Amino acid sequence: MNIEIDKISKVFNHRKILTNISINIKSGEMIALLGPSGSGKTTLLRIIAGLESHSSGYLRLKGQDVGGVSARDRRVGFVFQNYALFRHMTVLDNVSFGIRMLPRHKRPSRYIIDKKAMQLLSIVQLDHLANRYPSQLSGGQKQRVALARALAIEPKILLLDEPFGALDTQVRKELRRWIRNLHQEFKFTGVFVTHDQEEAMEIANRIVIMNHGVIEQIGTPEDIWCVPSTRFVFEFLSEINCVIGMICGTELFIGPYYWNLSYIPKVQGEVELFFRPWEMEIRKEFSIFSPLPVKIINVSFHGYYWQLSVEPLGWHHDLLTIILGVKDSFGIPEFGMYCYLSGRNAKLYS
Numbered sequence: 473m474n475i476e477i478d479k480i481s482k483v484f485n486h487r488k489i490l491t492n493i494s495i496n497i498k499s500g501e502m503i504a505l506l507g508p509s510g511s512g513k514t515t516l517l518r519i520i521a522g523l524e525s526h527s528s529g530y531l532r533l534k535g536q537d538v539g540g541v542s543a544r545d546r547r548v549g550f551v552f553q554n555y556a557l558f559r560h561m562t563v564l565d566n567v568s569f570g571i572r573m574l575p576r577h578k579r580p581s582r583y584i585i586d587k588k589a590m591q592l593l594s595i596v597q598l599d600h601l602a603n604r605y606p607s608q609l610s611g612g613q614k615q616r617v618a619l620a621r622a623l624a625i626e627p628k629i630l631l632l633d634e635p636f637g638a639l640d641t642q643v644r645k646e647l648r649r650w651i652r653n654l655h656q657e658f659k660f661t662g663v664f665v666t667h668d669q670e671e672a673m674e675i676a677n678r679i680v681i682m683n684h685g686v687i688e689q690i691g692t693p694e695d696i697w698c699v700p701s702t703r704f705v706f707e708f709l710s711e712i713n714c715v716i717g718m719i720c721g722t723e724l725f726i727g728p729y730y731w732n733l734s735y736i737p738k739v740q741g742e743v744e745l746f747f748r749p750w751e752m753e754i755r756k757e758f759s760i761f762s763p764l765p766v767k768i769i770n771v772s773f774h775g776y777y778w779q780l781s782v783e784p785l786g787w788h789h790d791l792l793t794i795i796l797g798v799k800d801s802f803g804i805p806e807f808g809m810y811c812y813l814s815g816r817n818a819k820l821y822s
């Protein structure tokens with residue numbers, strides 16, 4: 473089922489929390505809402521679910537305006553961070569709950585309900601725990617039960633609010649795989665909230681980056697990573713080094729050093745140059761491509777890369793972080809070495 477979010481805004485206590493949000497989610501897509509705390513991700517998810525109303529704009533599910541349709545009638549599955557399982561019910565009863573709550577004329581027999589719940593439990597590989605209570609399960613198992621329960625009503629839309637937020641890294645990784653498999657098998661339209669960029673990249677077809685209640689960028693994981701459309705997106709996705717430069721025509725100056733860009737950038741004058749730590753080349757010798765002198769002041773070994781802290785000599789005040797692959801031709805970096813950085817690969821923001 474497709475979801476059309478059309479210029480939706482939300483005001484809480486005279487404060488605008490969401491401003492003009494428009495996203496067209498195609499049927500069967502898996503969308504991540506990614507952004508810092510307070511950016512409005514959960515509010516948007518709750519509006520889609522019908523748990524919160526919007527102040528203006530339209531929400532259409534399969535082309536139909538659902539502004540006045542209750543959460544119950546939207547048939548949307550919801551998985552929260554804190555499992556929200558019923559403590560007094562067995563795993564099997566938790567999973568079958570949604571079907572048992574259907575109106576009598578739509579409700580199958582108890583035998584069919586239990587059979588279906590067992591099938592779902594076997595998909596999430598918990599059928600052997602059907603008679604246990606939630607308190608007898610691990611966090612990851614509880615969240616798999618929550619997923620099976622949400623899928624039991626065969627939702628066309630599944631909304632997930634930080635579904636793995638409370639779990640440790642290893643279990644989170646495992647559950648990401650589960651979500652991907654379940655999405656492929658059940659083909660629901662999925663929207664999930666996360667502030668974990670790696671999680672968004674791994675699970676989503678498209679990522680919506682939100683900040684202060686507005687959309688900064690919508691795109692595939694590759695688009696967002698390779699062509700961040702705003703400075704915020706670039707900074708949000710990974711650690712970066714920021715250096716002040718000056719552009720005059722085709723030449724880029726950093727302190728007393730400069731080189732020719734061989735094109736005329738749109739921005740001229742003072743610019744901020746952003747470098748990802750692994751995109752800033754480091755060499756032992758000066759060259760016209762690597763003219764920026766630095767001194768290595770810290771080296772830490774991380775298995776397949778070294779992380780260096782370098783002090784710019786006369787062209788920037790703060791230390792910079794450089795990631796150097798162990799297979800790089802540079803060799804072994806050492807404390808106190810004098811080297812040169814390249815200013816290529818910079819992203820420019822005025």
Ligand SMILES: Nc1ncnc2c1ncn2[C@@H]1O[C@H](COP(=O)(O)OP(=O)(O)OP(=O)(O)O)[C@@H](O)[C@H]1O
Binds near residue numbers: 508509
């Ligand atoms: N019921 C409410 N009444 C008033 N303000 C609210 C309400 N719910 C959310 N807010 C405010 O709306 C803003 C966005 O909150 P929201 O929970 O949507 O952000 P989020 O991006 O999901 O954050 P987090 O990652 O921390 O969960 C916050 O400033 C929050 O305080």
